[in-house]
Amino acid sequence: MLTDSTRERDFPSLSGIAYLNTAAESIPPLAVHEALEEYWRDKSRGMKGRDGHFAAVEACREISAKMLGLMTDEVSFCSCSSEAYNLLASALNLGADDEVVVTDLDFPAGATPWMRAVVPPKSVLWKSVNGELNVEDLLPLLSAKTKLVQVSLVSFYNGHRIDWQPLQEAVRRLAPNALISVDITQAFGRVALACEGADIMISSTHKWTLGVHGGCVIGVPRRNAARLTTHAGGWYHLNNAFDADRFERAVTKDGAQSFSVGMPNFAALYALNAALRYVDGVGVEAISAHADPLVKELHDGLVLRGLQPMCPLRADRPTGIVSFMHERSAEIHATLEKAAVHVMHSAGRIRLAVHGYNKADDVRQALAALVV
Incomplete structure (x- = not known):
C-alpha cells in the first residue's frame, strides 16, 4: 500500500520494527x-x-458517515464503546422478560451492560465452535422475547469474521x-463493512481507523431513530438544553444524536477526522x-x-487478525x-x-x- 518513502514519511515510528499489534493500538499517520x-x-x-x-x-461526522454508508445525521460520537453500549442499554430499557443474545467472541463492552442493568434482561450466550460462530447454533436461541442480538463483525479475540447475511436473515x-447491534471496532478502516441492515454500528477510534483514544463512532439508521434514542441526561444531545423550560x-435529539450527551472530546475528533480522511484517501x-495476502502468509506460516490459528481463515470474509x-x-x-516484532500477548494467547x-518483511520477520 505504501512505498518505502511514503511509509517513512507518514509513519516514521515504524522504522526498525515489525508492528503487528494494530488490533490493540494503531500507529497514527503524521496527519493525525x-x-x-x-x-x-x-x-x-x-x-x-x-x-x-x-x-x-x-x-468528522461527514467522513464517518461516508465510510459507514450513512447520512450525516445518522452518525454521532461519544467517548468509547463502553459508553456507547451503556447508552444503548438506556435506549432499549429492557426488562426481566426480555432476552439479549451475546457471543463468547465479543469484547466485554458489548456483552456486560445487560448484566449490570437495575432489572437485567436474560443474557443468552451464542457459543463459538472451533473458533467460529455458526448460525445453526444461533437459531434455537432466538424467539419473540429476543430484543437484541449483539455481535462483532470481526472478533477482537481470534479474528473470526461473522457470516453476516445468514445471521441477519435468521434474526429477522x-x-x-x-x-442487531454490531461492534465494528476490529473492522472499521481495515475491511469493507459488509453488514448491511445493521440496526446500530459502534466503533472505537484508536485501532484500525488510526485515530487516538477518547472517541467512539455510533451509526444509527433513521429507521431506528425513535427506538434507539437514549434516556440519558446531559446537555449536548438536548434540543432545549438552555431554553426556559429546561428544568421542566x-x-x-433522536437516534444517533442522542448518544452525544456531553461536550465532545474535540481532540479525539480532530484526530479521527484526519485519520479517516487518510484511510479513505488510500481506500x-x-x-x-494489500494486507489480506499478508494475513494469509502469516496464517499459513x-x-x-x-x-x-484459533479460527479458520475464510477468503470470502477478510480479517486483519490471526x-x-x-x-x-x-x-x-x-x-x-527481542526480534523487534510487536504483537499482543494475553492469558496464553498471541494475537497478530x-x-x-x-x-511483507514484517510478516517474514515475525x-x-x-521458534517453537
Missing part, C-alpha cells in the same frame, strides 16, 4: 499529529477556538422484535487488497510451524519482542494484526522469530 496540533492552536484561542472545534466535529425471521423537561479496498494459543506464550512473546502500513 498535525490535526492534534491544530486542536491545540484552536484550544489556545479560548472561547474563540470553539468555532474550529465544532467545525472539526462536523467534518425468528426474532422479529430484535435489533428534557427534549432529546479500504486497497488496504484490504503459523501452520507450517505447528502453531494452530491468533493462536500456546502453553509457552510468554516465552514466544519475549522472543518476538496486519494493517495497510505493514510490509515468522522467522517464531
Whole structure:
C-alpha cells in the first residue's frame, strides 16, 4: 500500500520494527499529529477556538458517515464503546422478560451492560465452535422475547469474521422484535463493512481507523431513530438544553444524536477526522487488497510451524487478525519482542494484526522469530 518513502514519511515510528499489534493500538499517520496540533492552536484561542472545534466535529461526522454508508445525521460520537453500549442499554430499557443474545467472541463492552442493568434482561450466550460462530447454533436461541442480538463483525479475540447475511436473515425471521447491534471496532478502516441492515454500528477510534483514544463512532439508521434514542441526561444531545423550560423537561435529539450527551472530546475528533480522511484517501479496498495476502502468509506460516490459528481463515470474509494459543506464550512473546516484532500477548494467547502500513518483511520477520 505504501512505498518505502511514503511509509517513512507518514509513519516514521515504524522504522526498525515489525508492528503487528494494530488490533490493540494503531500507529497514527503524521496527519493525525498535525490535526492534534491544530486542536491545540484552536484550544489556545479560548472561547474563540470553539468555532474550529465544532467545525472539526462536523467534518468528522461527514467522513464517518461516508465510510459507514450513512447520512450525516445518522452518525454521532461519544467517548468509547463502553459508553456507547451503556447508552444503548438506556435506549432499549429492557426488562426481566426480555432476552439479549451475546457471543463468547465479543469484547466485554458489548456483552456486560445487560448484566449490570437495575432489572437485567436474560443474557443468552451464542457459543463459538472451533473458533467460529455458526448460525445453526444461533437459531434455537432466538424467539419473540429476543430484543437484541449483539455481535462483532470481526472478533477482537481470534479474528473470526461473522457470516453476516445468514445471521441477519435468521434474526429477522425468528426474532422479529430484535435489533442487531454490531461492534465494528476490529473492522472499521481495515475491511469493507459488509453488514448491511445493521440496526446500530459502534466503533472505537484508536485501532484500525488510526485515530487516538477518547472517541467512539455510533451509526444509527433513521429507521431506528425513535427506538434507539437514549434516556440519558446531559446537555449536548438536548434540543432545549438552555431554553426556559429546561428544568421542566428534557427534549432529546433522536437516534444517533442522542448518544452525544456531553461536550465532545474535540481532540479525539480532530484526530479521527484526519485519520479517516487518510484511510479513505488510500481506500479500504486497497488496504484490504494489500494486507489480506499478508494475513494469509502469516496464517499459513503459523501452520507450517505447528502453531494452530484459533479460527479458520475464510477468503470470502477478510480479517486483519490471526491468533493462536500456546502453553509457552510468554516465552514466544519475549522472543518476538527481542526480534523487534510487536504483537499482543494475553492469558496464553498471541494475537497478530496486519494493517495497510505493514510490509511483507514484517510478516517474514515475525515468522522467522517464531521458534517453537
